[in-house]
Amino acid sequence: MLFRDRPAERLEELFDREEEVRRLLNAVNSSALTLILGMRRVGKTSVVKAATYGKLRIYIDARYFEEKRYISxxxxxxALRKELRRLLPLHKRLGELLSKIRGVSVAGVDVKFEIGRNAPSFAEILEAFDQWAREQxxxxxxxxxxxxxxxxxxGRTLLxxxxxAYDNLRNISMVFTGSKAGLLLRFLRLEDPHSPLFGRYFEKIELGPFSRELSVQFLTxxxxxxxxxVSRxxxxxxxxxxxxxxxxxAYFGLRAVKKPDSALEETLEYAARLAAAEFCNFVQYMGSQRYIHVAKVCKNGARWSEVKRYLQAVEGKxxxxxEVTKLLKNLVDYGFLEKRxxxxxxxxxxxxxxxxxxRC
Ligand SMILES: Nc1ncnc2c1ncn2[C@@H]1O[C@H](COP(=O)(O)OP(=O)(O)OP(=O)(O)O)[C@@H](O)[C@H]1O
Ligand SMILES: [Mg+2]
Structure with a gap:
């Protein structure tokens, strides 16, 4: 069925996106780094997974860390171990290569990493991946x-x-997705002369919502x-x-197949609840209710000066x-606002x- 509640895994499960898939496959063959950017639920994971299905790949789901303030x-x-446990039963050689790294032990189809001071170096893990790919x-x-x-x-820096890997490991192509484009770019520091990734070329694939016409086609x-x-x-x-x-x-489609009458209301309610929870998490994380006022005034579009006026009116000071610029920038970086x-x-x-x- 075209509607599903999980990311697509194979190309035939994707509706449209031919152009994005083509660009991604080209990039994977020729570039060291590709970023796939797009708002929540727009289909990033589906495009990456479906396009790379059957390829040699390692998938790390960092979404898992979303609720955390810090990770070690x-x-x-x-997170890497989870993926390796999936791969090792099929790829013995990968296990052999990993087991040569200090701080890594491979027992059958499981892998164990030391933690703390004896933890393996990430660069060495990437080297093992590179060698595995070269051999394959x-x-x-x-x-x-x-x-x-x-x-x-x-405690460690990944950059x-x-x-x-970008400079030396020719058999690895990195693909990072991000629903918070500003944060992803800030993390990679591609424009910071002191960053290991400074000035490196990367492919950027932006996934947008479907046009009206495509959306109607998708549902139909x-x-x-x-x-x-289902009525037009x-x-x-x-x-x-x-x-x-x-x-x-897709969520609406799945519901409507069962209960067309209430499907749209249920979808909107569920989606709004998720969006509100996510936004409130952000507000709590940032520690300022001002973000709520700013998002509200920008709901249908507002200029910087309107935002400032509105905030001053609400707070009476x-x-x-x-401060106004900082609030707006953070909302843009986290993907809650767009600047057009x-x-x-x-x-x-x-x-x-x-x-x-x-209300948060
Ligand atoms: N091109 C597509 N054709 C059909 N279904 C799709 C397509 N893209 C995404 N979907 C469906 O939409 C839902 C969201 O897709 P996906 O998880 O890939 O998006 P995402 O951008 O990674 O979302 P999130 O921001 O939550 O990580 C899934 O149920 C998936 O099956
Ligand atoms: Mg995703």
Missing amino acids: YGDLLE GERLVLIIDEAQELAKLR PPLGY KGFEEAGVR ELIDRAVDELDGVVGWL PITDY GEIYLVPDPVLRTALQSL
Whole structure:
């Protein structure tokens, strides 16, 4: 079925996205680093997984660290271990190569990493991946999903090994996804002369929401496949409200196959709840309720000066330009706002709705 509640795994499960897949496959063959950026639920994981299906790849899900304030090197190694346990039964040689690294032991199909001072070096792990790929005669795709979360790593820095891999490990192609584009770029410090990744070329693939027309096609095709009849009016309404974000369209589709009458309301309610929880997490993390006011005034677009006026009106006292700029920048970096020309706005239709009555 076209509608599913998990990321697509294979190309035939993807609707549209041919262009993005083509660009990604080209990049994987020719570039050391590719970034896949796009708002929540827009289909990043699906494109990466489906495009690299059957390729030599290692997939690290950093989304797992989203709720955490900090992560340790041990947490990162544990995430890697999960993936290796999946790979080792099929690839004995990878186990052999890893077991040569200090701090790594491989027992059958499981791998153990020392932690603390004896933890293995990440660069050496990447070297083992590189050698494995070379021996296989294939490039290895190292995928870090929601890679900005690795900025929370304390006690070690990842950029030097990543920079080393970029420069020296020719059989590895790194693909990082991020729904918080600003944070991801800040983490990689590609424009900072002191960064190991400074000035490195990278491919950037931005995933956007589907156009209205594609969204209608997606829903129509999905309902046809499922063998259910859903009125054109309901499809139009869903497309209006969900704005081409494929994850929400798929969620709606799945519900509508079972209960068309309440599907849209249920989808909107669920999505708004998630969006609100995520936004409130951010507000708590940043420690300022001002973010709520700013997001509210930018719901349908506002200029910097309007934001400042609004904040001052709400608080009844002056606010510095610096503070206004900082609030806006953080909201953009975390992907809650987009800047289009002079206008800041909330791109996620679901968050726009959630903001109407949001309290954190
Ligand atoms: N091109 C597509 N065709 C069909 N379904 C898709 C497509 N892209 C994504 N989906 C569906 O949309 C949902 C969200 O997709 P996915 O998890 O890949 O998005 P994401 O951008 O990684 O989301 P998140 O920000 O939550 O990580 C999934 O249920 C997936 O099956
Ligand atoms: Mg994802």
